[in-house]
Amino acid sequence: VHKLTVTNLGETFDAAEDETMLDALLRNGVRVRYGCRRGKCSSCKHLVVDGDYDNSAASAYALLEDEREAGMTLLCQSYPTSDCTVELLIAPGDEDGVRLPTPQRHDGRITEVIEESTQLLSIRLALSTPLRFLPGQYLELGSRGAEETRSYSIASAPMFVRRPQLLVHRRAGGWLSPATGAEAVDVRGPFGAMYLRPSGRRAVLVAWTEGVAPMASIARYLGMRPWSAPVTLLHGAAEAEELAYSAEFAAIAARTSGFEYLPVAGTERVMTLALNEAIAPGEDVDVYVAGPVGFCDRTLFILEARGIEPTHIYLERFYPAGAAT
Ligand SMILES: Cc1cc2nc3c(=O)[nH]c(=O)nc-3n(C[C@H](O)[C@H](O)[C@H](O)COP(=O)(O)OP(=O)(O)OC[C@H]3O[C@@H](n4cnc5c(N)ncnc54)[C@H](O)[C@@H]3O)c2cc1C
Numbered sequence: 059v060h061k062l063t064v065t066n067l068g069e070t071f072d073a074a075e076d077e078t079m080l081d082a083l084l085r086n087g088v089r090v091r092y093g094c095r096r097g098k099c100s101s102c103k104h105l106v107v108d109g110d111y112d113n114s115a116a117s118a119y120a121l122l123e124d125e126r127e128a129g130m131t132l133l134c135q136s137y138p139t140s141d142c143t144v145e146l147l148i149a150p151g152d153e154d155g156v157r158l159p160t161p162q163r164h165d166g167r168i169t170e171v172i173e174e175s176t177q178l179l180s181i182r183l184a185l186s187t188p189l190r191f192l193p194g195q196y197l198e199l200g201s202r203g204a205e206e207t208r209s210y211s212i213a214s215a216p217m218f219v220r221r222p223q224l225l226v227h228r229r230a231g232g233w234l235s236p237a238t239g240a241e242a243v244d245v246r247g248p249f250g251a252m253y254l255r256p257s258g259r260r261a262v263l264v265a266w267t268e269g270v271a272p273m274a275s276i277a278r279y280l281g282m283r284p285w286s287a288p289v290t291l292l293h294g295a296a297e298a299e300e301l302a303y304s305a306e307f308a309a310i311a312a313r314t315s316g317f318e319y320l321p322v323a324g325t326e327r328v329m330t331l332a333l334n335e336a337i338a339p340g341e342d343v344d345v346y347v348a349g350p351v352g353f354c355d356r357t358l359f360i361l362e363a364r365g366i367e368p369t370h371i372y373l374e375r376f377y378p379a380g381a382a383t
Pocket residue numbers: 093094196208209210211212224225226227228229230231232233234235250268271272350374375376377378379380
């Protein structure tokens with residue numbers, strides 16, 4: 059066990075050698091900027107001012123050579139090999155007043171698999187211990203005892219602490235297909251920072267196909283609890299049948315004042331037109347985007363070109379598991 063000191067906090071935590079610096083900080087309830095936990099998004103890039111660590115798994119793409127030489131690292135890919143001192147590059151304070159739940163390990167079983175479309179499966183888990191999460195966060199799942207994991211956003215509302223639902227894109231050769239009933243899984247979480255912020259600004263949720271999973275959690279939450287600002291869900295997919303939970307979202311919109319549902323079946327270009335209609339140029343709005351990496355990157359580009367404040371844009375890019383490139 060090594061000591062991990064965070065200069066901005068003036069606090070020191072224990073970190074095991076087989077634990078990444080990110081996991082050690084999250085385990086200790088530290089609010090730290092991060093995203094994918096797979097060495098792909100670069101969100102967890104912070105400065106190590108002292109100490110030795112192994113970050114050989116961080117790719118040259120996500121952590122540039124000169125950044126590495128300057129002491130920057132990806133905390134999700136860094137294992138301490140001595141006591142270390144870290145400076146978090148965004149002040150770690152509780153800037154939006156939301157306390158992030160500490161990730162836990164849960165024993166789970168897959169209890170139900172529903173085909174929403176030829177591509178999308180709803181999967182229900184039964185957990186041995188309650189899962190506290192914020193709508194929009196994600197889980198990591200693996201077969202019981204296996205090291206390899208997959209990330210899935212939680213689609214159900216946070217009130218259902220023992221039976222979370224996932225929305226999974228079925229992939230050839232993928233881990234969950236063919237999904238078997240009653241399979242034992244290890245579940246870790248919740249993770250992620252794409253949760254609905256109580257900023258008082260209008261929020262627009264933008265999702266493509268399986269990217270609607272975290273938005274489903276948010277929409278279902280809004281269907282049960284009043285929210286302080288209007289929320290629009292812009293939900294796109296190539297075919298109408300791939301707009302999972304569409305009827306349910308429409309029903310929530312019909313009974314929930316301040317919640318608007320805009321389904322779009324068609325090309326991404328049609329989605330862009332709908333996005334430009336949903337958000338005025340330079341509007342003071344929070345935008346949440348989730349789905350395939352290319353879709354998120356293109357949407358970010360459009361939003362920035364539209365003059366949306368970059369710090370009010372929250373992305374959950376659905377990176378594939380596997381080696382970072
Ligand atoms: C934070 C986060 C949240 C996520 N949430 C969800 C979610 O809610 N629902 C969901 O379906 N996925 C989600 N993903 C993506 C999912 O974790 C990966 O796609 C995962 O690799 C799928 O595992 P698999 O076993 O089905 O396929 P794999 O065994 O990983 O891959 C099978 C084949 O499909 C290809 N492939 C796999 N995933 C992708 C992809 N995303 N894009 C392009 N090609 C791919 C692989 O290259 C391979 O050829 C999320 C990812 C992240 C990082």
